[in-house]
Amino acid sequence: RKEVEQDPGPFNVPEGATVAFNCTYSNSASQSFFWYRQDCRKEPKLLMSVYSSGNEDGRFTAQLNRASQYISLLIRDSKLSDSATYLCVVKPGQNFVFGPGTRLSVLP
Amino acid sequence: DTAVSQTPKYLVTQMGNDKSIKCEQNLGHDTMYWYKQDSKKFLKIMFSYNNKELIINETVPNRFSPKSPDKAHLNLHINSLELGDSAVYFCASSRDRYGAFFGQGTRLTVV
Numbered sequence: 001r002k003e004v005e006q007d008p009g010p011f012n013v014p015e016g017a018t019v020a021f022n023c024t025y026s027n028s029a030s031q032s033f034f035w036y037r038q039d040c041r042k043e044p045k046l047l048m049s050v051y052s053s054g055n056e057d058g059r060f061t062a063q064l065n066r067a068s069q070y071i072s073l074l075i076r077d078s079k080l081s082d083s084a085t086y087l088c089v090v091k092p093g094q095n096f097v098f099g100p101g102t103r104l105s106v107l108p
Numbered sequence: 109d110t111a112v113s114q115t116p117k118y119l120v121t122q123m124g125n126d127k128s129i130k131c132e133q134n135l136g137h138d139t140m141y142w143y144k145q146d147s148k149k150f151l152k153i154m155f156s157y158n159n160k161e162l163i164i165n166e167t168v169p170n171r172f173s174p175k176s177p178d179k180a181h182l183n184l185h186i187n188s189l190e191l192g193d194s195a196v197y198f199c200a201s202s203r204d205r206y207g208a209f210f211g212q213g214t215r216l217t218v219v
Contacts, residue, residue, distance in 0.1 A: 032205045043198055043210035044151065085149070089207075094139065094163050096200075096208050098151040 001026055004099035006088050012105045017078050021102050023071040023088030032091035033064055035073045037084040038101065044087055047073075078106045111135050114199045114211035121189055122219055129184045129214045131199030139163075140182040141200040141208065142174060151198070157182050189218045 006023045013019050021035075033050035048055065050062040050071055061074040071088055083106045088099035114131040121127050133140060141164075142154040155174045156164035162174065171187045182199060196215050202208035 032207075034207045036207075043213050046207040046209065049207060087151070091205070094156050094158065095153050096141070096202070097153070098143075100150055 002100070003027060003097050004088055004090055006086075006099040007102045008100075009102035010105060011102065012107060013078055014107050015078060015080060017106075018074065018076050019078055019104060020075075021073040021086050021088070021104075023073075023099055025069050025071070025088075025090045025097075027090065027092040027097075028069060030069075030090040030092040030097075033062075033071055034089040034091075034096075035060075035062055035071075036087040036089055036098075038087055039084045044098075047086070075104075078104075080106050080108060082106050112199060112201055112209050112211040114197075114214055116214060117212060118215050118217075120217045120219065123189055123191060125189050126185070126187045127189060127216070128186070129197055129199075129216075131182050131184070131211055133180055133199075133201040133209070135201055135203070135209060137201035137203045137209075138179060139202050140176065140179070141202070142182065142184050143198040143200060143210075145196040145198060145213070147195070154197075155182075155184075186216075189216075191218050194218045 035047040036044040038044045050064045054063045059076045063072045085101040085103045087101045112133045139158045157176045160176045196213045199211040200208040
């Protein structure tokens with residue numbers, strides 16, 4: 001079993017749609033959690049950290065369920081510029097462990 | 109004013125050659141990393157350094173050798189390059205429990 005698993009995707013959604021990404025992790029010792037986005041041929045960029053109480057940043061909402069070892073990301077009112085690969089990341093120790101990513105295409 | 113910068117951006121070289129990739133961060137972070145992203149786009153840790161000391165060394169061939177002259181720099185030297193080494197190599201840095209910041213990547217092609 002992979003350490004971090006995500007929806008295989010790709011997700012193709014119209015502009016304005018709400019889209020949810022799911023992620024599970026296997027290492028219960030993980031202490032820090034993040035969502036990154038990666039555009040084609042670019043580096044991964046930190047989108048947001050994920051806190052136990054859940055957190056929101058504009059149109060983006062992240063949730064963490066430690067008991068289920070589950071992380072989610074919700075994007076509301078999706079824009080064309082949201083098209084990218086979304087990477088779920090956990091940090092069990094010193095290392096950032098990346099999921100395989102879920103590709104999102106927002107269509108006009 | 110780039111936070112994490114790595115050079116070169118592109119590297120095309122022949123099998124058997126030795127090459128280096130340089131990385132520098134100006135964020136004052138204590139920990140630096142090298143990641144490899146293969147053709148399937150999966151990002152995998154190779155090495156991690158904290159304050160110039162190696163803390164993670166995943167199962168990477170010993171042809172790959174990281175060097176950290178100071179905590180702002182982490183270079184990657186690769187000996188006897190093989191076709192399978194072709195990938196994008198990302199340098200990153202982080203502090204404490206915060207997220208990591210990545211360099212723009214070095215696209216290595218071995219021919």
